[in-house]
Amino acid sequence: MTCSTTSHLKFTAPRTKMAKKRKLDGNADVVKIGNKTISLEGYLSKKLKKEAPASDVKDERIQNPDLPLTETLPTVKSDAEDQQKSSKIPSSKRPAGDPEYLKTRQSLPLWAHQDEIRRLLRKDDVLVLVGETGSGKSTQVPQFLYQEEWCQKKRVRIGSQGRAEEVTVGGIIAITQPRRVAATTLAHRVSREAGTPLTGERGGSDKKGASSRGLVGYSVRFDHRVPPGTRIKFVTEGMLLQELLRDPHLRQYSAIVVDEIHERSVDVDLLSGFLKQIVSGDKAGRGGIPLKVVIMSATANVESIKKFFSGADDKRPQTPATQEAQPGPSVQYLQIEGRQYPVVATHTPKPVADIQETLLKTIFKLHTEEPLHDKYGPNDILAFLTGQEEIEGAQKLIEEYAATLGPKVPKIKVFPLFGQLSMEAQHEAFQPVKGDFTRKIVLATNIAETSVTVPGVRFVVDCGKAKVKQYRPRLGMESLLAKPISKSSAIQRAGRAGREGPGKCFRLYTQETYDDLQKTDLPEILRTDVLGAVLTMKARGIDDVLSFPLMDPPEVESVEKALLHLHLLGALADDGSITETGRKMVMFPVTAPYARVLLAAADPEYDCLLEVIDIISCITAGDDIFMQIQSEEVREEVEAFRKELSRREGDLLTYLTTMQLYVAENTDRAQWCKARRLNVRNMKQALNIRKQLRGLCVKQGMTKQPAPDPQPFSPISPEQADTILKCFLKGFALKTAMLAPDSSYVTAHGKHVVAIHPSSVLHGQKKEAIMFLEHVYTQKNYAKKVSAIQAAWIAEALEQ
DNA sequence: TGTCCCGGT
Structure with a gap:
């Protein structure tokens, strides 16, 4: 047999070398790593290579395969009415936009629909807009709308004759985003397109450009840039919910654009409920001026969303309140094509027994058969896996096998990508790989599905699973397990291969498995403890939370559990109304139990507010400020440093000591963190939260202004x-x-056996009783953030 | 005795 294909040649060359180098029991096609043996035999042979390709598996074209890939520049015909309207605005007041960006804007699929969008919103108050990836909806829609007549600021009289007041309503469009980076980068992009500056903390407290007016602003936690004259404001969903506390009618806004609603965060579900109430209410609180709502989704299954806003879906129990509700508004709908290259998806002919093995084979088959570059750019590989452990295992396997390949085979560089990775390590995965003869392989969790975009990717490998957190209200605990993804998630993953050129997606599961996947993911509100959602509603004036409009209402039992829990925390009175304590609790950007602890800490009985703030800041800053240590050598080295941080009382006091020593350190905090393997990013975030919580407590009169840092450390x-x-x-x-006679811990509530998580400083220790802040089922029932307490304290705490 | 999907106020 002659080796006619280059890819085969590439593989034959390294085999002898690999055998020499790795002494693999005489079988060159076997890779042995740890206790795992993987056979590559057959897979790389010509025989199988002829069978494996797409011919015997079904192909599926994803997202607009027929879309022309050449950029068309639609001619824009503005109608007479439009020209007349805009000519009334003096040209000096009409920002023309930056001509440099105009051509790019005109090439966006959305550009041709701008008159239609304006027309639909003049007619009705609600528009559902489906625009797939690359349509330009997030940047263009607000720019199309802000000069509309209905979008101008107005003075109106509000209230009955006796105590009427004149207020300003409207003038600003808010665009909500699920993530901070999206809100800030979109604001920067739109301000450049508009040709106006994006400066000024809270309307101009910084020296440079404090007085310069701007069209565009943004507001996210710890970062606000709203220049005077802002008409378009990008905000996080949580930020707008917070504004709703102060201004229930959203009076400063003419329109709210809800972007990325398909991601279905708890915040966007709550926000949708409040927006539905505003658009279908009597508008008295806005002086009769309507609020326009644009709901934007990247996926087309919006039927339930349309029904929700038009009121056609009333799933709520029939109560006097729902029966009297007015008929909902009419909802306009528009779907706009995306700008994606076609992606061909392939499935495995048979179910995969070993994901790591199939992943390795798929990656090396791609690597040897596909070019490193083509006219569209690099042809890099992105693989979706479930978690850190799986990623690190796969990385080791790939690197070991790649090292055995001969000099004629292109090199491989593997980049892991998951949330707990440092900022620098994450950044590396986004850079073009160094060296012409190298292919980049990114092994990522779900972080690459929505949160970040890896450039250069033309091949996606999808394991078909993701770890999902699910709250179990009956057990009062949550689980974190790898579950099959949804179809919509599988399509989203595949789409990551078609951002820069035509792509391919290799699904490590069968067509049948794909066909059986759920259409969409379960929205977060059905997977999480609704404690926070219920308190949010109560604080914003919703008395009967069960009849609050939600696209997917949680089970009544879950809501009742949350109401009881809030009552136990003192946030609700016996009649279910919110208490003073409850009102104070929602002021804090932490979950209800933490807020309760903050309030208790200010009580003279405890008097430990600053200490509690330090602890809560560390806990809520990220997954964990302590990074996991891989190797044994590093562990010994780091343990010496960490010893001075850890306290025998457990994790909470260890966090406190860490924060106190961190702020006392005044030479090189980054180096200090590095030596102790503390996550620098999370420590900085903790310091921000600490500052915010201290400020809020001072404002609430819970404490006097604390002494400035650095303060000397005293244990x-x-x-x-x-x-x-x-x-x-x-x-x-x-x-x-409590510690049971058999040395296991049994929970006081529910009598479950829990084990102390290995990340805890109390892991492997026996204490009379423990308190833990988190309870997660993964491999086992784990207690996290653990402290040693006295058994007598439990009864004492439960009595209150 | 041995570990953690992603966000947000």
């Missing part, structure tokens, strides 16, 4: 430690466990 006494832990029990009385 907490055992008595003070007891007080702090008792204070945390005010929020976490139910999350406690």
Whole structure:
């Protein structure tokens, strides 16, 4: 047999070398790593190579295969009415936009639809807009609308004759985003397109450009740029919910554009409910001026969303309130093509037994058969896996096998990509790979599905699963397990191969498995503890939370559990109305139990507010400020440093010591973190949260202005430690466990066996009783953020 | 005795 294909040649060359180098029991097609043996035999042979390709598996073209890929420039015909309207605005007041960007804007699929969008919103108040990836909806829609007549600021009289007041309504369009980076980068992009500056903290407190007016602004936590004259404001969903506390009628806005609604965060579900109430209400709170709502989705299954806003879907129990509700508004609908290259998806002919093995084979088959570059750019590979452990295992396998390949085979560089990775390590995965003769392979979790875009990707490998957190209200705990993804998620993953040129997606599951996938993911509100959602509603004036409009209402039992829990925390009175305590709790950007602990800490009985703020700042800053240590050598080295941080009372006091030493360190905090393997990004975030919480507590009169940093470090006494832990029990009385005779921990509430998670400083230790802030089922029932407490404290805490 | 999908106020 002659080796006629180059790819085969490429593989034959390294085999002898690999055999020499790795001494693999005489079988060159076997890779042995740890206790795992993977056979590549057959797969790389010509025989199988003829069978494997797409001929015997079904192909599926994803997203507009017929779309012309050449950029067409539609001629824009503005109608007479439009020209007349815009000519009334003095040209000096009409930002023309930056001509440099005009050509690019005109090439967007959305550009040709701008008159239609304006017309639909003049007619009705709600528009559902489906625009697939690359349509330009997030940047263009607000620019099309802000000069509309209905979008101008107006003075109106509000209230009955006796106590009428004149207020300003409208003038600004808000565009909500699920993530901070999206809100800030979109704002920068639109301000450049508009040719106006994006400067000024809260309308101009910084020196440079403080007085310069701008069209575009943004507002996310810890970062606000709203120049005077802002008409288009990008915000996170959570930020707009927060504004809703102060201004229930959203009076400063003429329109709210809800972007990426298909992601279905709890925040966007709540926001949709409030927006539905505003658009279908009597508008008295806005002086009769309507609020326009544009709902934007990247996926086309919006039937339920349309029904929700038009009121045709009333799933709520029939109560006097729902029966009297007015008929909903009419909802306009528009679908716009995306600008994606076609992606061909292939499925495996048979179910895959070993994901790692099939992943390795798929990647090396691609690597040897496909060119490194083509006219569209690099041909890199992005693989979707479930978690850190799987990614690191796969990386090791790929690197070991790649090292055995001969000099004629292109090199491979593997980049892991998951949330807990440092900023620099994540950044590396986005850079073009160094060296012409190298292919980039990114092994990612779901972070690459929505949160970040890896450039250069033309091949996607999809394992078909993702880890999903699910709350179990009956058990009061959550699970984090790998589950099959939805069809919509599979399509989204495949689409990542078609951003820069025609792509291919290799699904490591069968066509049949794909066909059986759920159409969409379960929205977060059905997978999470609704405690926070219920408190959010109560604080915004919703008395009967069960009749609040939600696209997917949680089970009544879950809501009732949350109401009881809030009552136990003192946020709700016996009649279900919100208490003073509850109103104070929602002011804090932390979950209800933490907010309760903050309030208790200000009580003279405990008097440990600054300490509690330090602890809560560390906990809510990210997954964990302590990074996991891989190798044994590093562990010994780091343990020496970490010893001075850890406290025998457990994780909470360890966090406190860490924060106190961190702020006392005044030479090189980054280096200090590095030596202790602390996540620098999370520590900086913790410091931001600490500053915000301190500010809020001062404002609430809970404490006087704390002394500025750096303060000298003085360790907490055992008595003070007891007080702090008792204070945390005010929020976490139910999350406690006692040591049983068989050395297991049994929870006080529910009598479940829990194990102390290996990330805890108390892992492997036996204490009389423990308190834990998190309860997650993964491999086992794990207790996380654990502290040692006295058994007597549990009864004491439960009595209150 | 051995570990963590992604976001957000």
